[in-house]
Amino acid sequence: MDRPLIIEKLTRIFRTVFNDEAIVLRDDLTANDVANWDSLTHMMMIGEVEKDFSVKFKLKELGKLEDVKSLIDLIESKVGGQRLL
């Protein structure tokens, strides 16, 4: 699985949803670190991730997302071996 590609796609999603072209993803990034990451944009971010990566998260999985690393890990576990482009 190509983790850099996941990060690249996820960066595009974050920059669009949170309306900030300067966002650089790092493992420990959380909602507290991003100005526009609120309850509304969180829903949109999850929706975009599910759409772009063609995945569907379980509620239990969403509840374990502590930071960007856990989101990348989760996406990676779902799209393992899947061709992204």
Add this chain to the structure above:
Amino acid sequence: MNEYLIRKAIAADIPFLADVVIASEKGMSDRLSFTTLFNKSEEETKKLIIQMFEEEIDGCELSLSSFIVTEFEGKPVSGSGAWIECFHENMQSGILKSNLISYTFGKESIEYLKTKSHIVKDVLIDREPMTLQLEYFHIKDEHLGKGLDAALMERIEQNALAEYPELKKVQCQIFKNSVFSIKILLRHGFKIVGSYKSGNEEIFDYLPYNEKLLMEKILKTD
């Protein structure tokens, strides 16, 4: 007051709590954000709210564990939700609620929300960690004026202090046109500490009002 039983909410209360959420969300209007922002009917919304309660995610306004219920002659007549924000290292309640909605409402609703979110963003208020957050306070009309509001408020604070003795304040976010509820909160020692207003007139099609107040009651000073 002896004829009333105040107790923690149980799973059997969930349909009633869905009604409490819907009535509280509408406030003094006929607009329900769960329907207007997510393009759902009120009937569908009630089913989805029930589903969200059934997930039993703690720490937000759609958590069964956040609610107390008043029974009169064996039937629920009031429901009140309150939780300590980010307690037990929980995520922010807004994120927990968003996870519930994302999971339950489905992608079409989230796509719809994307086209409307700019209208309501100015009245979103951050919740302060480790404060008691009061949300959804509803008493059936025929039981108003009987002292239930004071008893409920006291019980909510007692329960929270029993769980977290260092608790310093209670906060409540409320639309400015909810004049009756604001009056109750002021009577119970709350003060208005902030105001968040949207200049977008479209907001009246989606939310009960264009201005939200942050009200606060200090329980303990340092």
